[in-house]
Amino acid sequence: MDFTPTPSQTVGPYLHLGLTDARSIGRLAGDGAKGERVWLTFRVLDGEGVPVPDAMIEVWQADCEGIYAHYDGTGDNAAFRGFGRLATAEDGSCTFETIKPGRVPGPGGGVQAPHINVSILGRGILKRLSTRLYFAGESANAADLVLALVPENRRATLLARPDLTRSGYWLLDVHLRGEGETVFFDV
Amino acid sequence: MSSSLISAKGKHPGESVVPFRRHEPGSQPDSFYPAYRATRLRAPSQPLIFLPHTLSEVTGPVFGHSDIHPNDEDLTAQHAGEPLGERIIVRGRVVDGDGHPVPNSLIEIWQANAAGRYAHAKDSHPAPLDPNFTGTGRTLTDADGFYSFVTIKPGAYPWRNHDNAWRPAHIHFSLFGPAFVTRLITQMYFPGDPLFAYDPILQSIPDERARQRLVSKFDLETTKPEWALGYRFDIVLRGRESTPFEK
Numbered sequence: 001m002d003f004t005p006t007p008s009q010t011v012g013p014y015l016h017l018g019l020t021d022a023r024s025i026g027r028l029a030g031d032g033a034k035g036e037r038v039w040l041t042f043r044v045l046d047g048e049g050v051p052v053p054d055a056m057i058e059v060w061q062a063d064c065e066g067i068y069a070h071y072d073g074t075g076d077n078a079a080f081r082g083f084g085r086l087a088t089a090e091d092g093s094c095t096f097e098t099i100k101p102g103r104v105p106g107p108g109g110g111v112q113a114p115h116i117n118v119s120i121l122g123r124g125i126l127k128r129l130s131t132r133l134y135f136a137g138e139s140a141n142a143a144d145l146v147l148a149l150v151p152e153n154r155r156a157t158l159l160a161r162p163d164l165t166r167s168g169y170w171l172l173d174v175h176l177r178g179e180g181e182t183v184f185f186d187v
Numbered sequence: 188m189s190s191s192l193i194s195a196k197g198k199h200p201g202e203s204v205v206p207f208r209r210h211e212p213g214s215q216p217d218s219f220y221p222a223y224r225a226t227r228l229r230a231p232s233q234p235l236i237f238l239p240h241t242l243s244e245v246t247g248p249v250f251g252h253s254d255i256h257p258n259d260e261d262l263t264a265q266h267a268g269e270p271l272g273e274r275i276i277v278r279g280r281v282v283d284g285d286g287h288p289v290p291n292s293l294i295e296i297w298q299a300n301a302a303g304r305y306a307h308a309k310d311s312h313p314a315p316l317d318p319n320f321t322g323t324g325r326t327l328t329d330a331d332g333f334y335s336f337v338t339i340k341p342g343a344y345p346w347r348n349h350d351n352a353w354r355p356a357h358i359h360f361s362l363f364g365p366a367f368v369t370r371l372i373t374q375m376y377f378p379g380d381p382l383f384a385y386d387p388i389l390q391s392i393p394d395e396r397a398r399q400r401l402v403s404k405f406d407l408e409t410t411k412p413e414w415a416l417g418y419r420f421d422i423v424l425r426g427r428e429s430t431p432f433e434k
Contacts, residue, residue, distance in 0.1 A: 003286045005423045006400050007215050007392045009374040010223075011359070014307040018297025018323045018359055047228035054309075060247060060367050070246035070365075083248035104242050105204075117243050117367050124225025126216035126391050128370060130238075149236055176229045186209075186235035187244050187368045 008127035013054050015121065020056060020087040028059070028098040030079035035064025035099035039169045040133065040160060043093040044120065047177035051092025055122030057174075058085040059096055059133075066102030066111070088122075100135070106145055113140035113147065120174060130187045133172050136161045150183050157182045206240035207368050207425045208284055213394035222387035224348050240368065247366040250293040252327065260326040262298075262338040263319075270320035272301025272339035274415040277375070277403065281332045281362065284426025288332025295325045295361040296336060303342030303356075312344050337415065343382060355382035355389065364424040375420045376402045 011019070029037060040059075044052040061082050062068050069082045086094035098116075106112040116133040134141055136159040141147055147155055157180060163169035174182045219230035238244065258264045263274060281289040299305045299322065302314035306321050320339065328334045341356045357374040364370065376389065383389055383398075392398045400423075409417025 001286060002396075003282060003284050003423050003426070004211060004214050004397070004400070005284060005425050006371060006373055007397050008371060009216070009359075009388060009401065010225075011361075011372045012374075013309060014297065014305045015359075017305060017307050017321070018295050019361060022323075023295070023325075047232075050228075052229070058370070060243075062243075068242065068246040070249060081248060106241055107239060112241065112243070115243070119367075119370060121372060122229065124223070124227075124229035126218055126220060126223070126226060126230070126388070128372065129218075129231065130367075132243075146238060146241070149238065154233075177232050181231060181233050183233075184231050184235050185238040187238050187240070 010123060010126050011056060011121040013123045015054070015056050016087050020085065024086050025084040026086050026094070026096055028061070028080065028082065028084045028096060032079035033063070033099055034080075035102075037097070037168060038100045039095055039097050039166075040116065041093055041095040041163070041169065041171050042088075042118075042174055043091070043171070044088050044122070044174045044176065045092060049175075049179065051088075051090070052122060052176070053088055053090045053092060055088045055092070055120060055125070056085060057088065057094055058119040058121070059083070059098070060117040061098065061115075062101040062104045064099050064102050066104045068104065103140065108145070110143075110145065111140075113138055113144035115144075115146070120176070125176075129176070129184045131174065131182055131184050132158055133160050134158050135170065154183050204240060204242055204245050205427045207245065207366060207427050210425075214392075214397045216391035217393065220387060220391040222349075223391055226391075244368045245366045247363060247369065250327065250363065251291070254293065255325060255327060260324055260334075260336050262322060262324045262336065264337070265321055266319040268319045270300065270317050270339050272317075272320075274337070275340050276335060276337055276409050276411065276415050276417040277358065277420055278333070278335040278406070278409045278417060279420040279422060281328050281334065281364075281422045281424065283364075283424050287426070288328070288330075289364055289424055290328055290330045290332055292328045292332075292365070293325065293363050294328065294334050295323070296338075296358050297323045298338065298358040299341040299344055301339050301342050303344035314342070314344065340377070348387065353382055353385070355380040355386050360422070362422060362424065369424045371422070371424060373422075374401060377418065378402055378405055
């Protein structure tokens with residue numbers, strides 16, 4: 001039999017109906033979640049730098065100890081499920097409230113720098129775009145083996161920068177195409 | 188910092204990263220497909236960077252029965268009355284690239300009503316809304332990977348991508364599977380739709396056999412006498428590369 005994976009199609013302009021109107025998750029960390037609380041604002045921009053008001057962002061991340069809740073979500077940090085998704089607003093942005101992830105195991109027995117796994121979906125996006133968010137100024141970034149795969153002149157596209165006006169807030173622009181194009185991964 | 192790593196490893200001893208298989212060329216759409224106009228400004232121009240799978244890619248969110256509500260899998264039973272249109276049953280099995288069932292996995296769907304109109308503020312197609320139809324559903328696959336929805340057959344609708352552009356009737360499907368990399372969002376079509384050849388979203392998939400994987404099949408076994416036609420739509424998520432022990 002043929003078990004070639006089913007092809008992807010765009011999520012289309014009405015994704016909200018099925019995925020975010022009643023089912024968005026903007027707050028990944030409940031009141032009891034351990035760790036450093038952070039707010040991550042993504043802004044999605046198209047090839048002309050125009051905000052994309054009909055995209056959806058999904059995030060998947062480890063908890064503050066570097067543990068993914070991929071078993072049953074009932075561990076000792078059950079207030080944290082590690083998954084979120086939001087539609088972008090008219091200005092192309094959305095903000096997740098979460099916990100800064102710990103370090104997870106990486107290739108060759110090492111550990112990875114704190115990062116968030118990110119999917120971008122939307123009208124005009126025929127297959128999910130995968131990228132990562134890292135935290136600017138994090139000393140572990142220098143030794144991260146995934147960041148090392150990215151040409152140095154494009155690494156900054158993955159680095160969220162702190163919002164200097166609000167403590168705990170981080171900003172990351174996602175450029176789908178063209179000037180300053182975000183690095184997307186073949187996963 | 189090192190102590191947290193030890194606890195991560197100690198919590199699930201023996202956990203190793205078995206990567207998922209990569210897609211075959213032509214089996215997935217091209218990101219940049221100019222006939223689908225919106226890709227011109229939204230598809231990356233730079234090549235993707237190959238990422239060997241780490242724990243981040245092979246893990247994914249878990250959903251359970253608490254994420255599902257009664258009537259979520261019957262889109263005709265979510266309002267006071269029944270929606271207009273042709274009642275149908277959509278049933279299928281979710282398997283991985285080795286044909287193994289994907290159990291307890293969240294599936295979400297959304298669609299236009301029988302007249303080709305979405306219950307969405309931004310849909311301006313001058314076709315009637317149906318007060319008895321929202322067009323959203325969700326369910327979990329059972330222990331053998333099977334799922335089933337009751338709904339109505341959606342209508343085709345115009346979408347302004349090009350002159351006289353119409354989308355073939357379709358139902359949007361969203362699936363998670365076990366990992367970040369098994370996430371799939373796609374569309375299910377109906378057999379024999381004359382609009383296939385004119386639809387750049389479907390035609391963005393280079394391989395004709397791959398396009399056919401999105402077309403459901405009429406299924407007499409799923410069809411319920413005196414009640415509703417049945418369509419079968421099986422879905423294949425990515426499978427893992429075999430480990431040395433499995434060879």
